[in-house]
Amino acid sequence: MTDTLTDRQTDRQADTVTLESLLRSSTELLAAAGVDSPRADAELLAAHVLGVSxxxxxxxxxxxxxxxxxxSVDLRRLSISRATRTPLQYLTGTTTFRSVELQVGHGVFLPRPETELVAGAAIDAARAVRPGPGEQDGHPLVVDLCTGSGAIAAAVATEVPGAMVHxxxxxxxxxxxxxxxxDPRGVALHxxxxxxxxxxxxxxxDxxxxxxxxxPDGRIPTQAEARRDPGLALYGGGADGMRLPTVVAATAARLLRPGGTLVMExxxxxxxxxxxxxxRGGLFSDVQTQEDLNGRPRYTIAARTDGTMAR
Structure with missing residues (x-):
């Protein structure tokens, strides 16, 4: 009887493999595929499979x-998908952006670290809004255009309590x-x-x-993962990519009160x-181009003047 029990335990252990051996094999697979951080990605995939940190x-x-x-099968399957350069966030279903965790997947642009600076500038501007005449508390009105996954709007709603965010x-x-x-953060989505x-x-x-x-049209992202982003979220229109940024600038001029702030990546x-x-046109002043963490000009801040838009 004892021998039979021992044999069963041995058989069960033979069906298992160590986590470390799986991490090593996953790391080798991802490194061979050119993934930038193969061991870290393997550990994150394992954390997703096991439901731990x-x-x-x-x-x-x-x-x-x-x-x-x-x-073991789940981790191997996810590692193979990652080796095809499917973004890690698509496989785990989540990504972190500033103070919030977001749900993401195929069909949505993945927020980048440089966009956290853009969100930070918008948050600073919202926090600086002062109550109007007769108001005790300021409730800044913030609009996030081309929200994608909702990353910027979610960060603003979380980090500026009381803000009305669209x-x-x-x-x-x-x-x-x-x-x-x-929806869980009380942001109005349109x-x-x-x-x-x-x-x-x-x-x-505000x-x-x-x-x-x-x-710009015709520029193909160099990173394999970035080529999985939806084209609608990437290309701005025209050889210089400026068609949609121009649309955003015009809408911002229409929506902002005099003195309000535009932040655009x-x-x-x-x-x-x-x-x-x-x-141009005198609708914005104090225009300042800001650099990202790598010293590249990546977003611009401007103040709405009290000028009138042409009709």
């Missing part, structure tokens, strides 16, 4: 933790993900064209922020184009 995965690997056959997205597939991220969005808010917004499509080749666009 990456730190626990590291500790379990050191301790010799074994995985059952189903867990988000606009034209692509129904991206809007599905935006709804999942914004599915529609940024050019005609929110006429009821004309002249009332802050308009946008990370619009801006990649753009390509690092478009700094002077965006600045010139905003200075």
């Amino acid at each position: 990456r730190g626990e995965v590291v500790a379990w690997a050191i301790a010799g933790r074994r995985l059952d056959p189903l867990q 988000a606009v997205e034209a692509d129904p597939e991206a809007a599905w993900w935006a709804a999942a991220n914004l 599915v529609g064209d940024a050019a005609t969005a929110l006429p009821d808010l004309d002249g009332r917004a 802050v308009v922020v946008s990370n619009p499509p801006y990649v 753009h390509d690092d080749t478009q700094g002077e184009l965006v600045a010139g666009l905003l200075r």
Whole structure:
């Protein structure tokens, strides 16, 4: 009887493999595929499969933790998908952006680290809004145009308590993900064209922020993962990519109150184009191009003047 029990335990252990051995094989696979951070990605995929943190995965690997056959198959399957350069976030279903965790997947643009700076500038501008005459508390009105996954709007709603946040997205597939991220945070999502969005808010917004499509036509992203992003979220229109940024600037001029702030991300080749666009017509002043963490001109901040838009 004892021998039979021992044999069963031995058979069960033979069906398992150590977490560390799976992490090593996954790391080798991802490295061969050219993934930038193969060990980190392997650990994050394991954390997703096991429902624990990456730190626990590291500790379990050191301790010799074994995985059952189903867990092993799941990790191998995800590692193979990652080796095809499917973005890690698509496989785990989540990504972190500033203070928020977002749901993401196929069909939505993945927020980048540089966009966290754009969101930060919008948050600072919203926090600086002061109560109007007769008001005790300021409740800044913020509009996020071309919201995509809802990353910027979600960060603003989380980090500026009391802010009234509206988000606009034209692509129904991206809007599905935006709804999942914004509805729980009390952000009003509007599915529609940024050019005609929110006429009821004309002249009332304190802050308009946008990370619009801006990649020039014909420029193919160099990173394999970036080529999985939907084209609607990438290409701004025209050889210079400025068609949609121009639309966003016009809508911002319509929505913002005098003194309100526009924050717009753009390509690092478009700094002077965006600045010139905003200075034309006298609708914006104090136009400032800002650099990302790599010292590249990546977003512009401007203040709405009290000038009148041409009709």
